[in-house]
Amino acid sequence: MISSIQIDGYRGFRKFEMADLGRINLLVGTNNCGKTSVLEALHLLMSRGDPIALWQLLWRRGERIPGVANPRRPEAELDVCHLFSGHETHTGSRLVISAKNQSPERMVSLTVGELGAKDRSELAASGEHGTIPSRLALHIKGTPSPPVPTLPLTRSGGMSTDTLDISPRRPRRRASEENPSQFITTESLDSDDLVSLWDKVALTPNEDLVLRALRFLDPDIERIASQATTQGYYSAFRGGFIIKRRGLDHPIPIGSMGDGMWRMMAMAIAITQCRGGVLLVDEIDTGLHYTVMSDMWKLIFGAARVLDVQVFATTHSSDCIKSLAEGCMDDLFDAGNQVTVQRIEPGKPIAVPYTQSEIMMATEKMIEVR
Amino acid sequence: MAQRYPKRLVVEGSDDLHSVVSLMRAYIDWPQDPQHWPVYIENGLSADEILADGFLTAKIKAADTQMLGVMFDADTNPTGRYTRFRTRLMGLFPTLPDVLPGGGLIAENDDHKRVGLWIMPDNQQAGDLEAFLRLMIPSDAEHIWQLSMRSAEEARRIGAPFRDCHSMKANIYTFLAWHDPPGQHPGMAITKRALDPHAHCAVPFAGWFRQLYNL
Numbered sequence: 001m002i003s004s005i006q007i008d009g010y011r012g013f014r015k016f017e018m019a020d021l022g023r024i025n026l027l028v029g030t031n032n033c034g035k036t037s038v039l040e041a042l043h044l045l046m047s048r049g050d051p052i053a054l055w056q057l058l059w060r061r062g063e064r065i066p067g068v069a070n071p072r073r074p075e076a077e078l079d080v081c082h083l084f085s086g087h088e089t090h091t092g093s094r095l096v097i098s099a100k101n102q103s104p105e106r107m108v109s110l111t112v113g114e115l116g117a118k119d120r121s122e123l124a125a126s127g128e129h130g131t132i133p134s135r136l137a138l139h140i141k142g143t144p145s146p147p148v149p150t151l152p153l154t155r156s157g158g159m160s161t162d163t164l165d166i167s168p169r170r171p172r173r174r175a176s177e178e179n180p181s182q183f184i185t186t187e188s189l190d191s192d193d194l195v196s197l198w199d200k201v202a203l204t205p206n207e208d209l210v211l212r213a214l215r216f217l218d219p220d221i222e223r224i225a226s227q228a229t230t231q232g233y234y235s236a237f238r239g240g241f242i243i244k245r246r247g248l249d250h251p252i253p254i255g256s257m258g259d260g261m262w263r264m265m266a267m268a269i270a271i272t273q274c275r276g277g278v279l280l281v282d283e284i285d286t287g288l289h290y291t292v293m294s295d296m297w298k299l300i301f302g303a304a305r306v307l308d309v310q311v312f313a314t315t316h317s318s319d320c321i322k323s324l325a326e327g328c329m330d331d332l333f334d335a336g337n338q339v340t341v342q343r344i345e346p347g348k349p350i351a352v353p354y355t356q357s358e359i360m361m362a363t364e365k366m367i368e369v370r
Numbered sequence: 371m372a373q374r375y376p377k378r379l380v381v382e383g384s385d386d387l388h389s390v391v392s393l394m395r396a397y398i399d400w401p402q403d404p405q406h407w408p409v410y411i412e413n414g415l416s417a418d419e420i421l422a423d424g425f426l427t428a429k430i431k432a433a434d435t436q437m438l439g440v441m442f443d444a445d446t447n448p449t450g451r452y453t454r455f456r457t458r459l460m461g462l463f464p465t466l467p468d469v470l471p472g473g474g475l476i477a478e479n480d481d482h483k484r485v486g487l488w489i490m491p492d493n494q495q496a497g498d499l500e501a502f503l504r505l506m507i508p509s510d511a512e513h514i515w516q517l518s519m520r521s522a523e524e525a526r527r528i529g530a531p532f533r534d535c536h537s538m539k540a541n542i543y544t545f546l547a548w549h550d551p552p553g554q555h556p557g558m559a560i561t562k563r564a565l566d567p568h569a570h571c572a573v574p575f576a577g578w579f580r581q582l583y584n585l
Binding site: 343345352354355357358359360361362365367368369370 | 415422423424425427428429431432433434
């Protein structure tokens with residue numbers, strides 16, 4: 001488990017540390033304080049700087065380069081400058097993310113530098129690139145070794161799908177064989193992602209975990225299945241899954257069941273697929289009524305312990321913090337400091353960590369932690 | 371947006387709260403409207419609750435808290451209570467002294483958060499708020515105080531049920547029962563000068579308070 005993370009030069013963080021981490025870590029703080037950036041940094045760290053993870057982060061934030069030359073593929077170039085503090089890229093721009101007290105220690109760094117002569121000649125020789133590469137590249141280093149050590153940048157300082165060999169809208173991240181990371185954004189996972197994760201869950205003992213998660217919201221759900229046809233049309237929708245509900249002869253699409261159901265299913269499926277790694281959830285309370293939040297924590301914590309997953313989630317909701325505190329009070333999470341709340345404050349180099357007893361006390365005595 | 375209070379004081383009971391307000395009114399500008407008080411004062415927790423694991427650290431970690439003062443009674447064990455206070459806060463304030471200074475504690479950490487502690491009556495002796503209030507009795511009322519003590523003692527002898535540990539409290543309230551108007555609470559007694567806010571014991575307290583909160 002990661003006990004502390006250092007972020008230097010990533011987005012709003014020139015130098016930042018979050019320490020005293022537990023198995024479940026709830027990140028709080030005002031808007032724009034960098035909660036999501038911390039999740040992204042963890043995702044980059046755990047995916048070893050995988051360019052596809054990088055692409056997804058930039059894509060999700062809409063950080064495209066305006067007015068790119070090729071009008072037929074306007075989405076094909078994303079601006080890496082936003083990854084760096086100050087939103088600027090030049091030779092030497094660098095960000096480093098590292099996790100302390102983890103054995104072996106984990107680190108990833110992204111540095112803008114000259115593209116080596118060898119890489120340039122290879123790129124020129126391949127001749128497949130619609131976007132003209134510049135002399136600059138992102139050099140990715142880390143422990144364990146990154147899957148792609150050098151990523152050529154375009155003349156606009158962008159990442160191009162040409163150099164990634166991916167489809168711009170639906171890049172698939174390479175399955176990381178060790179310490180995987182699943183990042184659930186506020187939009188949750190989309191149906192393609194979920195179906196492909198579900199394929200690894202169906203008919204395994206983890207299937208039960210997903211069913212239990214859905215039953216917190218609707219006790220009448222009996223079975224869940226993915227539909228065979230999920231490509232293309234379903235991508236943008238909450239399709240791909242049907243459920244059998246007690247008392248109904250016909251299966252119904254899960255998309256009919258509301259945001260919370262989709263969210264809960266995404267979390268339950270995702271956590272089964274990051275054994276030994278991290279689950280990252282942006283605004284974990286999204287779509288969930290406060291009455292189901294303690295069930296949600298119970299599920300997350302139980303699965304996290306069994307699967308050895310470390311969870312990082314963000315929230316603005318006091319109900320979400322309260323339900324976590326109530327879980328602590330009911331001894332849901334066992335003794336010891338398994339749960340922390342971390343408050344991130346704009347401009348502050350260190351997150352303010354709350355221990356389990358502080359979380360409980362704050363809830364009991366109505367002390368604000370956000 | 372909820373109002374934010376960077377300066378906070380945690381005390382045990384409402385007598386503590388009103389005594390502090392009335393005493394400090396003799397030294398600094400202190401508006402009537404609690405919303406405009408220079409320090410937000412919270413009461414209603416016992417010393418044991420204040421010293422419970424997680425309370426003080428959660429209070430000081432709150433984003434809007436810059437200065438946190440704490441005031442509670444020594445009762446029978448001033449040293450033990452300070453040791454518990456110190457243990458709770460050592461992680462956030464590594465430089466807390468081994469022994470509570472006689473003039474009250476004020477400590478600041480690298481995060482520019484400030485914590486203060488005053489243990490009633492004087493950071494040294496066993497006792498409580500009432501022991502502090504006793505020291506505020508003007509010398510020209512000393513003979514009434516002596517009679518209050520003897521009366522309370524006599525009442526106890528013939529069956530008044532108050533406990534031994536509350537003798538000082540009984541004495542003070544007996545004393546206050548004979549003022550004009552009778553039976554005012556300690557805060558009002560300070561305002562009406564039945565208790566002297568510039569008494570020998572009160573001056574260091576006011577000094578501690580003003581320094582802690584930059585007032």
